[in-house]
Amino acid sequence: MSTANAIIRTYFTEMNDFEREVYLRRALYDPGLEIGATTGGQSTGLLPVFSAASIKARTDALALLTAYGERLAALAGADAPTRFNAGSTVLGANLAGLAGTFEALGSPPAGEAADSTAAAYAGPISTIIGIFGEMILDSRRDRALIRAVNEGAPAVDTILNQIDADLRLVISPQRTTGLLQQLAGSVRYYNTNRASLTFPQRQALLSEVDSAASRYQAAVAGQPNEAVDGIRDAHAALVKYANSPRSPKDLVALSSAIETFNNRLRPIVESLRKLEEAEND
Amino acid sequence: MQDTITFSDNFVESDVTVDAAQLAEITRDCFLLSMETSLDDGVQGILYSLGIRLREQHRHLIKAVFDRGTDALTQANDEIKRINKKLKQVKADLDRVADVIGGLGALTKQLDELLKIAKIVFYLGRARDRYGGLVLGIFVLAAIYGFGLVTGGRDRLGGFESREMPCVIIEEYETCLDLFSSVRR
Numbered sequence: 001m002s003t004a005n006a007i008i009r010t011y012f013t014e015m016n017d018f019e020r021e022v023y024l025r026r027a028l029y030d031p032g033l034e035i036g037a038t039t040g041g042q043s044t045g046l047l048p049v050f051s052a053a054s055i056k057a058r059t060d061a062l063a064l065l066t067a068y069g070e071r072l073a074a075l076a077g078a079d080a081p082t083r084f085n086a087g088s089t090v091l092g093a094n095l096a097g098l099a100g101t102f103e104a105l106g107s108p109p110a111g112e113a114a115d116s117t118a119a120a121y122a123g124p125i126s127t128i129i130g131i132f133g134e135m136i137l138d139s140r141r142d143r144a145l146i147r148a149v150n151e152g153a154p155a156v157d158t159i160l161n162q163i164d165a166d167l168r169l170v171i172s173p174q175r176t177t178g179l180l181q182q183l184a185g186s187v188r189y190y191n192t193n194r195a196s197l198t199f200p201q202r203q204a205l206l207s208e209v210d211s212a213a214s215r216y217q218a219a220v221a222g223q224p225n226e227a228v229d230g231i232r233d234a235h236a237a238l239v240k241y242a243n244s245p246r247s248p249k250d251l252v253a254l255s256s257a258i259e260t261f262n263n264r265l266r267p268i269v270e271s272l273r274k275l276e277e278a279e280n281d
Numbered sequence: 282m283q284d285t286i287t288f289s290d291n292f293v294e295s296d297v298t299v300d301a302a303q304l305a306e307i308t309r310d311c312f313l314l315s316m317e318t319s320l321d322d323g324v325q326g327i328l329y330s331l332g333i334r335l336r337e338q339h340r341h342l343i344k345a346v347f348d349r350g351t352d353a354l355t356q357a358n359d360e361i362k363r364i365n366k367k368l369k370q371v372k373a374d375l376d377r378v379a380d381v382i383g384g385l386g387a388l389t390k391q392l393d394e395l396l397k398i399a400k401i402v403f404y405l406g407r408a409r410d411r412y413g414g415l416v417l418g419i420f421v422l423a424a425i426y427g428f429g430l431v432t433g434g435r436d437r438l439g440g441f442e443s444r445e446m447p448c449v450i451i452e453e454y455e456t457c458l459d460l461f462s463s464v465r466r
Contacts, residue, residue, distance in 0.1 A: 042337065042341070045340070049340060051351075054347055057351045057355050058354065061357065064358055064361040064365065067361075068364065068368075071372075072368065075372045079379075080375035080379040081379070083380075084378060084379040087382035087385070088382055088386075094389040097389075097393050098393045133378075137378065137379075141371070141375060144367075144368070148364050151360075152361060152364045155357040155364070158353055158354070162354045162357075165350065166347065166350065169301055169302065173301065174343060176305070177308045177312070177332075177336050177339060180312040180313070180332075181312055181332060181336055183316075184313075184316055184332065185329070187315075187316050188315065188325065
């Protein structure tokens with residue numbers, strides 16, 4: 001998930017860079033355009049259009065969501081209960097050894113056998129403590145996980161819905177219209193000036209048109225919000241398992257759901273990466 | 282805050298109100314039509330200029346939409362931050378309980394070894410009474426030092442020296458009981 005988030009994060013952090021690029025490309029194809037920071041009081045795109053605070057809220061959300069998935073996985077996979085049981089068994093064995101040493105140090109009165117009760121009980125009692133301790137710690141861990149998933153669900157939904165809306169209503173249209181403007185600008189410049197251009201100039205310009213068309217094609221084909229759909233589905237499964245009746249089968253399913261939440265995005269990550277590569281060509 | 286924008290000028294006969302998605306669609310159509318070769322060059326130019334103008338309007342609209350979602354997102358971020366902190370704390374608590382029980386096992390073993398040293402000292406003390414103090418004193422020190430080297434008794438264990446272990450064991454037992462009872466709660 002962290003890789004997918006990193007790619008989505010790039011869309012947000014580059015919003016202002018993209019607007020500047022669109023504006024300067026427009027100036028490139030329009031010799032009559034005088035460039036500036038504002039026109040009639042309105043931002044041209046040369047300087048940041050989207051506020052740093054709004055962009056930071058998005059990048060923070062993605063980072064926190066990644067940390068949330070990782071912390072859930074870390075707690076679900078915590079070996080503390082097992083270590084407690086193992087540690088308790090070792091403690092029992094060592095207590096038995098200690099009791100034996102105490103007996104050896106003492107001198108029982110003549111005719112009386114040494115009391116080996118402590119040594120006899122230390123091991124089994126520690127084993128029982130270990131088993132119960134493991135159960136208690138397991139229970140504490142599971143309760144903490146379920147509580148975190150349930151308490152986090154509304155906030156996670158809010159974040160996913162907002163990121164989804166941003167990608168569908170802001171990022172995607174901003175990219176497609178901006179790339180289409182660059183393509184239309186290069187096409188128009190070529191058509192207007194093609195008769196007076198040399199062969200190498202035409203070749204270079206057509207290469208620009210080709211590049212702009214490829215980037216536009218990639219932007220239209222790519223649906224970055226699909227990544228959010230993947231995370232949302234995985235999160236819904238996580239909440240469902242967290243609230244299912246408790247049984248060993250459900251515990252396995254819960255861990256599996258957390259893993260899915262973190263890992264199911266590989267194909268989407270790949271497509272996003274290809275999209276990003278195409279746009280950067 | 283508004284999610285729509287109203288156009289009222291020479292391009293249309295009456296006011297037209299559109300939302301961000303519709304405006305993006307119209308902007309795309311303008312740019313695509315500006316590349317339609319069957320259209321007159323002048324019309325293409327108008328469509329291209331109109332596309333640029335509409336895109337600027339669209340940018341203002343999506344900026345407003347973008348900023349409007351920030352407050353809700355910031356609140357959700359704070360909530361996730363709180364939960365992440367709690368998850369980290371629970372894991373640390375569980376690890377600490379397991380660490381303490383492991384440490385207790387090691388400390389108990391260490392105490393056992395120290396008592397064995399005491400036993401050796403006791404027997405050597407009796408030998409001293411019989412054979413004289415100085416020579417046996419040297420043997421005692423050498424034996425303790427050698428035993429420490431073999432068992433690691435001179436090493437620091439859990440941040441404490443061997444001589445502090447009886448006190449440490451009591452403290453660790455108490456810590457373990459406290460943590461364990463808090464975990465049960």
